[in-house]
Amino acid sequence: MFRALDDETRRLILDELASRDGQSLFEICTVLTTRHGLGSTRQAISQHLGVLEDAGLVTTERRGRTKLHYFNSEPLTAIFQRWPIAREDAP
Amino acid sequence: MFRALDDETRRLILDELASRDGQSLFEICTVLTTRHGLGSTRQAISQHLGVLEDAGLVTTERRGRTKLHYFNSEPLTAIFQRWPIAREDAP
DNA sequence: TTGATAGGCAAGCGTTCGCTTGCATATATT
């Protein structure tokens, strides 16, 4: 899961899914190229989604021939369960 | 900083510094070998500490010929500032 | 059935990473 986060393209995919859940592979591809100027191919994004899915950061659901992707923040909780994170309360 | 977290040895170093701050390079080396069974050399740990320091996860302070290392959680806050993390309140 | 759409699998390539090895620098200690 730490490996999954260690790539800016994958982090952008998480950004995109966090802002709009349930997107297909092609939707994510077009959004990344238009909004973030990414020139990645479909296969590259597909592999990134595979890594994110293996890490549990993305869950999927088949809808006919399309595959919907959802952001799942649960694995991230392991980070601040492992290390003490100073939370500054708003003054 | 995401890259710095993407290595179990570096995560163990953060564990160690989080539990006991202000350790030197040699102290960290011995603790890693004894407590975690790591067989890494001093140079390997030194490079890991360099990565952690570059990421801001570790701050240092020279004390004569030794260099003390401190855990700094501040960069980690960027993670849950970037993505919404479901915090389950204890029941 | 035919064609188009959405996605999957796998080999190959260049780059980066983690580690080792060897030498160098700086600060104590005697």
Place this chain on the structure above:
DNA sequence: AATATATGCAAGCGAACGCTTGCCTATCAA
């Protein structure tokens, strides 16, 4: 001054990573 201690710098190597390319499977539409 001479020695030991604590760390730094850099080249080299094998492995893992990200990406491309090419082909294959499954689902929907006409």
